[in-house]
Amino acid sequence: MSKKQHYTITVNGKxxxxxxxxxxxxxxxxxxxLNITGPHIGCETSHCGACTVTIGGKSVKSCTMFVAQADGKxxxxxxxxxxxxxxxxxxxxxxxxxxxxxxxxxxGMITRATKLLEENPSPTEEEIRFGMAGNICRCxxxxxxxxxxxxxxxxxxxxxxxxx
Amino acid sequence: MIPAAFEYYRPKDMAGVLSIxxxxxxxxxxxxxxxxxxxxxxxxMADVPHLIDLQDxxxxxxxxxxxxxxxxxxxxxxxxxIDHDGLAQAAPILREAALQIADPQVRxxxxxGGNVANGDPGNDMPGLMQCLDATFTVVGADGERDIAAREFxxxxxxxxxxxxxxxxxxxxxxxxxxxxYEKQKRKIGDYATAAAAVQIVKEGGACSAASIAMTNLSDxxxxxxxxxxxxxxxxxxxxxxxxAVAAMLGDIDPTEDNRGPVAFKKHVAGxxxxxxxxxxxxxx
Numbered sequence: 001m002s003k004k005q006h007y008t009i010t011v012n013g014k015x016x017x018x019x020x021x022x023x024x025x026x027x028x029x030x031x032x033x034l035n036i037t038g039p040h041i042g043c044e045t046s047h048c049g050a051c052t053v054t055i056g057g058k059s060v061k062s063c064t065m066f067v068a069q070a071d072g073k074x075x076x077x078x079x080x081x082x083x084x085x086x087x088x089x090x091x092x093x094x095x096x097x098x099x100x101x102x103x104x105x106x107x108g109m110i111t112r113a114t115k116l117l118e119e120n121p122s123p124t125e126e127e128i129r130f131g132m133a134g135n136i137c138r139c140x141x142x143x144x145x146x147x148x149x150x151x152x153x154x155x156x157x158x159x160x161x162x163x164x
Numbered sequence: 165m166i167p168a169a170f171e172y173y174r175p176k177d178m179a180g181v182l183s184i185x186x187x188x189x190x191x192x193x194x195x196x197x198x199x200x201x202x203x204x205x206x207x208x209m210a211d212v213p214h215l216i217d218l219q220d221x222x223x224x225x226x227x228x229x230x231x232x233x234x235x236x237x238x239x240x241x242x243x244x245x246i247d248h249d250g251l252a253q254a255a256p257i258l259r260e261a262a263l264q265i266a267d268p269q270v271r272x273x274x275x276x277g278g279n280v281a282n283g284d285p286g287n288d289m290p291g292l293m294q295c296l297d298a299t300f301t302v303v304g305a306d307g308e309r310d311i312a313a314r315e316f317x318x319x320x321x322x323x324x325x326x327x328x329x330x331x332x333x334x335x336x337x338x339x340x341x342x343x344x345y346e347k348q349k350r351k352i353g354d355y356a357t358a359a360a361a362v363q364i365v366k367e368g369g370a371c372s373a374a375s376i377a378m379t380n381l382s383d384x385x386x387x388x389x390x391x392x393x394x395x396x397x398x399x400x401x402x403x404x405x406x407x408a409v410a411a412m413l414g415d416i417d418p419t420e421d422n423r424g425p426v427a428f429k430k431h432v433a434g435x436x437x438x439x440x441x442x443x444x445x446x447x448x
Binding site for chain 2 (some may be wrong): 066116
């Protein structure tokens with residue numbers, strides 16, 4: 001067995017230092033070591049996207065990254081996007097437009113969607129479906145997820161215009 | 165899922181990578197994005213006692229478009245390929261293919277180098293690179309050498325790269341004419357049931373050059389010289405399409421798996437190649 005190593009990862013702006021084996025998957029580091037339970041484990045096989053986080057400007061499935069790879073990086077989870085008292089426009093739109101039913105996939109969906117809208121602030125329905133293809137939802141049939149992201153995009157673009 | 169324990173290395177340069185490879189031989193593996201290797205390690209189908217992460221090595225993330233060739237560093241991701249407008253102009257088949265690989269999250273991590281070096285017959289880039297007559301550059305203790313993509317693949321996961329070598333770049337001659345990468349898959353993120361890469365040149369209404377390679381229809385990618393030859397000198401009519409498909413079917417050797425029996429795969433391969441040729445011809 002390899003020895004535990006010292007790692008430093010900044011999660012949602014907070015620097016976390018800990019000892020772990022390099023083989024630990026980042027999703028377990030987040031959930032079990034750091035108690036950041038927003039990112040979920042759906043399939044654990046890089047398919048479902050429930051564990052999606054943002055690292056270095058990329059949407060990443062945290063079940064497919066060793067903690068050692070994330071050493072020294074900045075990680076953003078759903079907790080860093082918005083909370084109950086300050087919902088991100090995407091979170092507000094998912095609530096408003098019924099973009100979730102059971103909610104299990106939602107943290108990954110919204111984390112991925114923040115990056116999608118950053119790259120493409122006004123996506124078409126087709127672009128949303130293509131850009132969200134790494135996240136699986138078994139409840140909604142995706143219709144309301146698409147609507148929620150479209151609504152959030154409109155809201156964010158309007159806010160940006162008002163600010164300019 | 166917990167992979168077997170390993171020693172993790174993140175060297176800052178290629179000399180560091182090569183010295184670890186030399187010390188540990190085939191007990192060591194390099195990792196780029198890790199989106200093929202990590203799933204295999206989680207399933208304990210790959211045992212990697214010494215894992216070398218290439219993320220800090222540098223010098224392998226550039227896309228250079230020259231007058232007659234394109235050089236793509238091994239650490240260039242599928243997302244980088246899609247995002248690069250100059251590349252989409254110079255070799256649009258690369259973006260068309262990359263968009264059909266896996267899903268957005270995987271494309272941020274998955275690299276061109278990993279895709280071609282892994283030797284998985286399901287990967288899309290190997291067939292594409294054979295179609296484009298790419299050259300792979302590998303570096304080892306004795307320096308660099310170039311290997312033609314069409315001679316790189318020996319069997320599933322067996323390639324002309326030695327264990328102590330690292331694939332650093334892919335170089336392709338600037339492609340000419342019409343193009344298509346056509347892929348049949350069961351769902352997003354799946355490997356191809358069958359896929360075809362086609363580049364085709366039209367001169368005076370006739371096909372003057374054609375290059376065809378197929379994905380996931382043998383234990384290696386299949387460059388079908390005969391299928392390309394069947395189109396040359398024709399107007400790519402029904403007879404020529406039939407001849408190209410028949411020639412391709414003679415070169416592939418699919419096996420039955422959860423994507424279907426052999427007869428089905430051959431049928432799909434024919435449909436996919438026909439579509440790819442027609443689309444490439446329409447763009448030529």
